[in-house]
Amino acid sequence: MTEEASSETKKRDEASAEPAPLTPRSPGAAPPAAAPAAKAAAAAPSEATDAAAADSGDKGPVSIRSLSTAPPEPTPPSMSARDREALAKKRVGSTLKGWRLARLLGVGPVCAAFESFRGADDSGDHVVLRVMVGNIATHERARAMLLRGAYASNRFNHPRVIPVIGDGTDADGTPFVVRPWIDAETLDQTLGKLDAPMTEPQVLRMAEQVLDALEIAHSHGIVHGAITSRNILVTPRGSVRLCDFSVPPGMGPRTSDDVDVLAQRRVGPFSAPERCGDEPGPASEQSDIYMLAACMYYAIAREHPRGKVEAVAELARAAARPVRQVAPKVSEYFAMVVDHALSLEPEARFESAYAMLGDVRRVMAGRKPKLGDARKPVPSGSFSAIPLSVRDGSPSSQRSSSILRSDLAPSSATHARYAASQQWRGNMGLILAIALLVGIATFVMVREKVEENRAQEQEELSKKQQQLQQKKEHEALTAPVPPVSPVPPASSATLP
Numbered sequence: 001m002t003e004e005a006s007s008e009t010k011k012r013d014e015a016s017a018e019p020a021p022l023t024p025r026s027p028g029a030a031p032p033a034a035a036p037a038a039k040a041a042a043a044a045p046s047e048a049t050d051a052a053a054a055d056s057g058d059k060g061p062v063s064i065r066s067l068s069t070a071p072p073e074p075t076p077p078s079m080s081a082r083d084r085e086a087l088a089k090k091r092v093g094s095t096l097k098g099w100r101l102a103r104l105l106g107v108g109p110v111c112a113a114f115e116s117f118r119g120a121d122d123s124g125d126h127v128v129l130r131v132m133v134g135n136i137a138t139h140e141r142a143r144a145m146l147l148r149g150a151y152a153s154n155r156f157n158h159p160r161v162i163p164v165i166g167d168g169t170d171a172d173g174t175p176f177v178v179r180p181w182i183d184a185e186t187l188d189q190t191l192g193k194l195d196a197p198m199t200e201p202q203v204l205r206m207a208e209q210v211l212d213a214l215e216i217a218h219s220h221g222i223v224h225g226a227i228t229s230r231n232i233l234v235t236p237r238g239s240v241r242l243c244d245f246s247v248p249p250g251m252g253p254r255t256s257d258d259v260d261v262l263a264q265r266r267v268g269p270f271s272a273p274e275r276c277g278d279e280p281g282p283a284s285e286q287s288d289i290y291m292l293a294a295c296m297y298y299a300i301a302r303e304h305p306r307g308k309v310e311a312v313a314e315l316a317r318a319a320a321r322p323v324r325q326v327a328p329k330v331s332e333y334f335a336m337v338v339d340h341a342l343s344l345e346p347e348a349r350f351e352s353a354y355a356m357l358g359d360v361r362r363v364m365a366g367r368k369p370k371l372g373d374a375r376k377p378v379p380s381g382s383f384s385a386i387p388l389s390v391r392d393g394s395p396s397s398q399r400s401s402s403i404l405r406s407d408l409a410p411s412s413a414t415h416a417r418y419a420a421s422q423q424w425r426g427n428m429g430l431i432l433a434i435a436l437l438v439g440i441a442t443f444v445m446v447r448e449k450v451e452e453n454r455a456q457e458q459e460e461l462s463k464k465q466q467q468l469q470q471k472k473e474h475e476a477l478t479a480p481v482p483p484v485s486p487v488p489p490a491s492s493a494t495l496p
Contacts, residue, residue, distance in 0.1 A: 087133055301326040
């Protein structure tokens with residue numbers, strides 16, 4: 001009996017150690033023992049992940065499916081501006097990784113900027129440190145997105161964009177980024193020193209420089225995402241710099257694994273409507289255009305486009321007031337550009353920073369802007385709005401937006417117009433080339449004739465001078481010699 005019990009115990013242990021057989025058991029066989037608790041616990045997440053992937057229809061790799069279905073990290077509640085400023089002031093005078101935080105420059109919704117020095121007696125590098133401030137610094141995804149977004153400015157080169165030259169963390173893991181010091185003030189500080197709003201030429205010049213930088217950034221797939229009067233810097237000579245990029249490169253659809261956790265913290269009076277709300281939409285070129293136009297509006301009118309609206313839900317629905325309603329002295333063309341860029345719908349704004357830059361330069365030259373938007377056709381084809389469903393994390397909740405799709409086959413009329421324009425350009429080029437050759441030949445002929453006439457005049461003048469010299473010499477030789485008068489003898493009376 002004892003031997004039978006020991007043999008049964010041995011068989012049971014072997015059955016529990018080996019995987020369950022794939023073939024069905026015989027009716028009289030005993031059921032195998034359960035797997036150990038550690039194996040069951042390890043298999044549970046994989047089974048839950050595969051079940052969730054099967055329900056959602058996701059066919060990607062298991063590692064990606066695990067990330068996308070993982071529950072998002074809870075975002076800590078936001079702190080008031082006064083509390084953030086108090087925390088930032090406590091850092092003044094302290095040392096962070098060798099950098100002495102000498103002066104507080106400003107406090108934003110996510111970071112505080114400090115004028116910092118390195119080395120003994122501040123004899124080393126002079127930089128600006130942006131340190132994450134508030135309880136958002138404990139959020140792991142927020143830390144990573146801050147660093148990724150800041151380094152987006154290093155993906156391209158532009159003289160008006162301030163790059164990031166370093167980063168790090170303090171003892172608590174709070175991240176910071178380092179950018180070079182620029183002798184400039186923020187747009188807020190510049191406006192604070194003026195007794196009146198900026199003039200229209202000044203605002204246009206500022207917008208031209210910022211749009212020039214945004215055009216290059218957008219062509220590299222980089223979106224700023226947080227243009228305000230705090231990250232537009234103005235030098236004493238009126239030159240403009242753009243800093244503090246906030247959107248990480250390659251931000252995809254807003255799934256649970258790719259949500260901009262800092263977007264809601266940055267919602268403010270300069271934010272585009274689609275970037276406001278409880279679930280901010282993705283940043284785009286049109287959102288950058290809206291925020292720059294809001295800065296232009298604020299600089300010329302000293303008021304925000306949507307007035308005193310502060311609630312996040314109202315900012316998402318409120319339309320911007322016409323700029324001439326607040327600042328009636330601005331020109332009509334200036335108002336047309338600003339109001340067009342502040343359209344409530346992204347598709348109604350300029351299709352790109354390049355298009356807005358062209359209209360800004362037209363207004364600077366006194367010409368009427370074209371006001372092209374993302375819904376109008378372009379010469380290479382026609383555009384139409386099509387719906388796009390974007391998942392925001394859960395399979396059941398979807399939202400619709402619109403994107404632009406270009407027809408692959410242009411019409412015959414488009415081909416005809418393109419061929420006619422190409423022929424016209426070729427004819428004009430030929431005419432200009434002929435005119436240039438004729439002009440060069442005429443210039444050469446006229447120049448040779450002038451040189452010939454000048455040589456003849458010089459030869460005649462030299463002949464006349466030679467004849468005059470010969471005449472003078474002849475007159476000198478033939479002139480009569482005057483007689484010499486005799487000297488009278490001295491009288492005796494005059495003798496001593």
